[in-house]
Amino acid sequence: MFVAPWRSLIARALHRNRSQPYSRYFQLATVQADGRPANRTVVFRGFLGDTNLLKIITDTRSQKIDQILDQPWAEVCWYFTVTREQFRISGELALIDASHSNPELQKARRSTWQDLSDNARSQFAWPPPGKTRGQQEAFSPPPPDPANPLPNFCLLLLDPIEVDHLELRGDPQNRWCYLRDQFNTWSTTEINP
Secondary structure, three states: OOOOOOHHHHHHHHHHOOOOHHHHEEEEEEEOOOOOEEEEEEEOOOEOOOOOOEEEEEEOOOHHHHHHHHOOEEEEEEEEOOOOEEEEEEEEEEEEOOOOOOHHHHHHHHHHHHHOOHHHHHHHHOOOOOOOOOOHHHHOOOOOOOOOOOOOEEEEEEEEEEEEEEEOOOOOOEEEEEEEOOOOOEEEEEOOO
């Protein structure tokens, strides 16, 4: 797969903002069944190999799973404070859960699980997210197997089709739109901020 021209810009922003631990967090918006947006902060888990697919993780018991199954379109908003730049990335989400049929994507799901901290893996053994809070001891489960993901662990892949990059430094500010066509070719247009 051809690596998109905006990917190196994100790599540069991550590098230049590496002193800020929260630079790996971005907002992910999905669409609820009633058409209203649902937004939450998630952690960027890297790109899937040499592709343009952004990796995110989630629990299959969370509300966003039904939202994605109903409407897979999503948008990310990612702001880097040191370099004062924003990326808005829109595209389609793919769910890679325990039943996914692609062995390569199952391998990616497993390696993403293995890359998590013990604390992050333990959260998938907690009671279902968004439900009435359970007893305190329910949040101290035995540590999950670090080699094999729990069944409710899900790898989300965002396949971008449009990226809006805004640099807030400068007068005037700089902004570009990257758009992928049906042949997987990216075009770049400088636009007004």
